[in-house]
Amino acid sequence: MMSNNSVKEYEAGLEDLVEMEFDENSFEVVGYQKDSQEIITRPQMSMFKESWIRLKKNKGAMLSLIILSILIVMAIIGPHLNEYSYEQTDYDKVFQKPSSEHWLGTDRFGRDQWTRIWEGTRISLYIAFLAATLDLIIGVMYGAVSALLGGRVDNVMQRIIEVLVGIPNLILIILLIMLMKPGIVTITIAMVITGWVNMARLVRSQVFKLKTQEFILASRALGASNGRLIKEHFIPNTLGLIIVNMMFTIPAAIFTEAFLSFIGLGLQEPLASLGVLINDGFQAMRNHFYLLLFPALVIVGLMVCFNLLADGLRDALDPKMKK
Amino acid sequence: MKPLLEVKDLHVSFHTQAGVVKAVRGVNFTVNEGETLAIVGESGSGKSVTSKAIMKLLPEKIATYDSGQVLFDGQNLLEAPERRMEVVRGSEIAMVFQDPMTALNPTMTIGKQVAESVMKHQGLSKKEAQKRAIEILELVGIPEPATRVNQYPHQFSGGMRQRVVIAIAIACNPRLLIADEPTTALDVTIQAQILDLLKDIQKRMGTAIILITHDLGVVANMADKVAVMYAGKIVEEGTVNEVFYESQHPYTWGLLKSIPDLDAEEELYSIPGSPPDLLHPPVGDAFAVRNEFALAIDYKTQPPMFKVSDSHSAATWLLHPKAPDLSAVIQVKERERVAVAKKRNRLIADSSPIIQVKDLQKHFHLSGNKQLRAVDGVSFDINRGETLGLVGESGCGKSTTGRTIIRLYEPTGGEVYFDGEPIHGQLNKGQENRMKQKIQMIFQDPYASLDPRKKVLDSVAEGIDIHKLATSPKDRKDIVQNLLEVVGLNKEFMNRYPHEFSGGQRQRVGIARALAVNPDVIIADEPISALDVSIQAQVVNLLKDLQYEKELTYLFIAHDISMVKYISDRIGVMYLGNLVELAPTKAISERPLHPYTQALMSAVPVPDPMEERDRERIVLTGDLPNPMNPPTGCRFRTRCPYAMEKCKEIPLWKEAEKDHWVACHLID
Numbered sequence: 001m002m003s004n005n006s007v008k009e010y011e012a013g014l015e016d017l018v019e020m021e022f023d024e025n026s027f028e029v030v031g032y033q034k035d036s037q038e039i040i041t042r043p044q045m046s047m048f049k050e051s052w053i054r055l056k057k058n059k060g061a062m063l064s065l066i067i068l069s070i071l072i073v074m075a076i077i078g079p080h081l082n083e084y085s086y087e088q089t090d091y092d093k094v095f096q097k098p099s100s101e102h103w104l105g106t107d108r109f110g111r112d113q114w115t116r117i118w119e120g121t122r123i124s125l126y127i128a129f130l131a132a133t134l135d136l137i138i139g140v141m142y143g144a145v146s147a148l149l150g151g152r153v154d155n156v157m158q159r160i161i162e163v164l165v166g167i168p169n170l171i172l173i174i175l176l177i178m179l180m181k182p183g184i185v186t187i188t189i190a191m192v193i194t195g196w197v198n199m200a201r202l203v204r205s206q207v208f209k210l211k212t213q214e215f216i217l218a219s220r221a222l223g224a225s226n227g228r229l230i231k232e233h234f235i236p237n238t239l240g241l242i243i244v245n246m247m248f249t250i251p252a253a254i255f256t257e258a259f260l261s262f263i264g265l266g267l268q269e270p271l272a273s274l275g276v277l278i279n280d281g282f283q284a285m286r287n288h289f290y291l292l293l294f295p296a297l298v299i300v301g302l303m304v305c306f307n308l309l310a311d312g313l314r315d316a317l318d319p320k321m322k323k
Numbered sequence: 324m325k326p327l328l329e330v331k332d333l334h335v336s337f338h339t340q341a342g343v344v345k346a347v348r349g350v351n352f353t354v355n356e357g358e359t360l361a362i363v364g365e366s367g368s369g370k371s372v373t374s375k376a377i378m379k380l381l382p383e384k385i386a387t388y389d390s391g392q393v394l395f396d397g398q399n400l401l402e403a404p405e406r407r408m409e410v411v412r413g414s415e416i417a418m419v420f421q422d423p424m425t426a427l428n429p430t431m432t433i434g435k436q437v438a439e440s441v442m443k444h445q446g447l448s449k450k451e452a453q454k455r456a457i458e459i460l461e462l463v464g465i466p467e468p469a470t471r472v473n474q475y476p477h478q479f480s481g482g483m484r485q486r487v488v489i490a491i492a493i494a495c496n497p498r499l500l501i502a503d504e505p506t507t508a509l510d511v512t513i514q515a516q517i518l519d520l521l522k523d524i525q526k527r528m529g530t531a532i533i534l535i536t537h538d539l540g541v542v543a544n545m546a547d548k549v550a551v552m553y554a555g556k557i558v559e560e561g562t563v564n565e566v567f568y569e570s571q572h573p574y575t576w577g578l579l580k581s582i583p584d585l586d587a588e589e590e591l592y593s594i595p596g597s598p599p600d601l602l603h604p605p606v607g608d609a610f611a612v613r614n615e616f617a618l619a620i621d622y623k624t625q626p627p628m629f630k631v632s633d634s635h636s637a638a639t640w641l642l643h644p645k646a647p648d649l650s651a652v653i654q655v656k657e658r659e660r661v662a663v664a665k666k667r668n669r670l671i672a673d674s675s676p677i678i679q680v681k682d683l684q685k686h687f688h689l690s691g692n693k694q695l696r697a698v699d700g701v702s703f704d705i706n707r708g709e710t711l712g713l714v715g716e717s718g719c720g721k722s723t724t725g726r727t728i729i730r731l732y733e734p735t736g737g738e739v740y741f742d743g744e745p746i747h748g749q750l751n752k753g754q755e756n757r758m759k760q761k762i763q764m765i766f767q768d769p770y771a772s773l774d775p776r777k778k779v780l781d782s783v784a785e786g787i788d789i790h791k792l793a794t795s796p797k798d799r800k801d802i803v804q805n806l807l808e809v810v811g812l813n814k815e816f817m818n819r820y821p822h823e824f825s826g827g828q829r830q831r832v833g834i835a836r837a838l839a840v841n842p843d844v845i846i847a848d849e850p851i852s853a854l855d856v857s858i859q860a861q862v863v864n865l866l867k868d869l870q871y872e873k874e875l876t877y878l879f880i881a882h883d884i885s886m887v888k889y890i891s892d893r894i895g896v897m898y899l900g901n902l903v904e905l906a907p908t909k910a911i912s913e914r915p916l917h918p919y920t921q922a923l924m925s926a927v928p929v930p931d932p933m934e935e936r937d938r939e940r941i942v943l944t945g946d947l948p949n950p951m952n953p954p955t956g957c958r959f960r961t962r963c964p965y966a967m968e969k970c971k972e973i974p975l976w977k978e979a980e981k982d983h984w985v986a987c988h989l990i991d
Contacts, residue, residue, distance in 0.1 A: 027618050027619070027620060027640070027643065027645045027646050027647060028618060028619050028647075029616055029617070029618060029647060029649070029652065030617055030618065030619050030622075031614075031615050031616070031617055032595060032596070032611070032612055032613055032614055032615050032617055213771050214766040214767065214768055214771040214772035215771065215772050215773055215774045215782075217726075217731055217764075217766065218764065218766060218772055218785075218833070218836065218837075219774075219785060220731055221729055221731060221759065221763065221764045222759060222763070222785055222786040222789050222790075222836075222840065223755065223756055223759035223760070223786075223789050223790065224785070224789055228789070232774075232777075232785075233774055236774070236776040236777070237774065237775070237776055239776075
């Protein structure tokens with residue numbers, strides 16, 4: 001090893017050193033080098049750029065990102081790739097196997113499975129988008145306000161959250177169905193009521209932690225208003241946490257919708273949702289396995305990819321959390 | 324004397340994501356039985372890594388011992404199996420850690436934690452171990468050990484916990500005690516107690532001690548031998564006298580000179596720059612780029628250890644027979660520094676007060692109707708252009724005072740005037756903005772005081788944005804560039820993020836941020852206590868320069884009384900929310916009147932081994948009382964060596980001599 005050799009060299013006896021040959025000017029005083037005293041050897045980059053580099057190294061997360069992009073693109077253009085609509089029945093062609101005419105076959109009413117699957121994916125992605133938006137708007141605001149105002153206001157706001165956490169989702173939806181028809185609106189309302197609670201709690205604890213940090217005090221000493229503090233300091237410093245938590249909420253929300261549709265409390269025929277499709281496929285599983293296989297593959301793909309990506313993002317945005 | 328521990332050519336590397344960090348690069352030293360070796364160095368110099376390597380306590384996955392030997396009693400510990408190490412750790416070599424708050428298990432009684440190692444290593448029964456635990460606790464000075472063994476760590480104060488940590492370490496009569504910054508987390512009066520305890524234990528048990536510290540005062544007080552580390556190497560070692568009085572290495576000179584000495588009239592010496600990044604260790608001498616006496620050869624070849632005497636050696640080419648004689652150069656430099664300091668002193672302190680604080684109070688309401696009177700009636704003036712130092716132990720309310728003046732906390736009572744105008748009570752928007760511009764603050768922790776998600780440009784420009792001081796984005800950038808130059812940073816650093824900077828650099832960014840709004844008064848809240856010694860001097864010099872150039876007024880809050888003495892014109896001493904003494908620096912350091920001030924002054928170890936040896940120290944007994952329930956009357960009376968019956972009354976705040984204010988019944 002290099003270092004070992006050089007170490008031995010330094011430890012050569014003093015006598016050798018005196019006799020060692022040196023350049024003429026070796027012992028001139030040249031003083032310090034101002035430029036290299038304060039040198040920063042690390043490359044210049046923002047924390048988000050560093051995170052992106054770390055994320056790129058995570059193969060699972062990158063693969064998930066690609067698969068998710070494909071699924072999203074297909075959800076947008078998929079139904080338009082053939083001439084069928086999702087509710088168009090054709091009683092001459094029920095239970096067709098996948099063929100060049102119907103790429104993924106047809107169901108018991110002769111509806112085109114390809115179109116229905118991508119319609120169902122649209123619903124799942126709508127739910128994902130809804131969950132993310134609710135988290136962002138209600139959850140983040142609620143948490144930040146609760147922490148910033150503190151004291152009695154915080155106390156009341158947290159009690160409200162505790163009540164909401166106490167009501168199971170399923171009960172809430174069953175109660176809602178008594179008032180309204182089961183469908184996407186009901187699910188949306190149920191999520192509006194409870195979907196953002198975890199985010200609110202996380203953001204609150206993070207803001208509480210940041211509130212006593214010295215850079216916040218410095219900003220307040222300079223006369224910063226509460227609005228400025230939220231915009232300039234609290235949001236950028238909680239963004240990583242918000243993104244990660246959002247990415248974990250999305251698959252949970254997708255699953256909830258599919259589950260409700262599967263047990264018949266969600267979307268109703270002829271609307272297509274992955275849950276509805278899986279229920280159909282499940283009933284026809286023995287003779288027509290392809291009806292279950294493809295929707296199941298899509299939902300598994302969505303869930304696994306969102307989870308893997310969320311995992312990757314957590315490690316990338318906060319490397320300290322990784323053991 | 325027999326060598327107990329010999330470290331030979333130790334190399335340790337850490338394999339991190341960014342690359343291989345060569346943390347220890349060829350360290351050699353010997354510890355004899357019963358002696359104390361102090362390893363001194365800045366953070367990142369490898370001193371803690373060396374000590375952990377001796378015990379093989381480094382994380383196995385990322386740390387590798389590349390070469391070298393650690394001979395303990397003739398056995399190479401680096402090759403010893405884990406089984407053997409378990410026996411060595413605790414029973415033969417024991418360790419005392421820095422932070423007593425985290426070194427103890429909060430869910431176990433103190434007695435059990437002390438008894439644990441006795442039971443493991445000496446095979447005593449539970450009952451015997453418990454008895455032994457009580458003996459040891461008594462030895463380390465825990466009062467009523469028989470009842471306190473059954474208590475939990477949270478029922479002990481910081482100083483008492485450190486005593487317990489020491490008790491655990493010495494429970495099995497180890498032959499070597501490694502103390503890694505044992506007093507850094509403690510207040511000076513408690514530090515004095517712990518240092519005395521360590522010395523006492525060494526005398527009674529003949530334990531050898533490796534003391535790792537950055538505080539040269541502690542070294543002068545404790546050590547027999549000293550090793551100075553820099554960038555993973557020992558650059559100088561010798562007996563304590565040799566290193567303090569005949570130091571040969573420029574780094575040691577720098578360290579010793581960067582500690583303020585009240586009588587010196589020259590500018591505080593500061594080693595320029597920051598320590599090197601050991602991810603890419605420099606060729607040649609690692610210290611060369613910061614060394615004003617660096618030789619051409621320093622940049623090419625690493626210097627070997629040159630022997631000065633049998634016990635003293637240093638790694639610098641200056642000791643080579645062909646090296647030039649520097650004494651003339653050093654004298655010139657010295658004179659230059661005196662000139663700089665003299666120039667600065669010409670700033671005449673205007674005697675009109677710029678800040679007046681009258682009976683300031685800040686009480687915090689805690690759960691359960693409890694009240695913490697953090698600041699309880701403090702009054703003082705700060706004159707234009709002067710530096711008022713505020714010192715005291717942790718929890719005395721000095722930081723709260725600063726934060727209440729600038730209204731980061733709403734005062735509970737009292738009045739504060741800036742330039743004759745009240746800045747307490749309800750202010751309108753304009754008044755508040757003016758006050759926030761004219762009074763600014765510098766914070767303690769350089770790592771927490773900058774927003775990690777913001778570029779330095781935006782952090783510094785924060786005040787400019789809030790008060791709309793820039794006319795255009797270009798103007799804003801120019802102002803920031805200017806400020807960075809003023810605080811001695813490269814203006815190219817503007818677009819970098821805080822995590823790329825060292826502690827000292829960050830602190831200077833924090834100073835630039837405060838200066839951006841052209842303040843008249845700066846409240847510096849422990850601005851140097853989180854920095855290394857050589858960096859502290861840089862920041863203090865910068866503050867003094869700025870004061871001269873911009874006619875600033877400082878309120879300098881710190882617990883390090885030697886630095887406060889150096890920078891301040893007047894000093895106020897606080898104890899449990901009260902000001903106990905306030906006087907010009909000269910008066911307070913020559914004739915402190917309040918017994919607490921006397922104890923505080925005497926507790927600080929000075930970096931002079933001879934003086935430390937002869938000095939009579941006032942060691943205060945006991946701990947700081949619970950601030951939630953302070954003693955009635957004079958709050959210091961529970962620890963005061965002169966306490967008398969009269970002290971149950973509250974002492975008056977009176978002017979004992981001209982400008983020398985004190986609150987004590989001893990002074991009439």
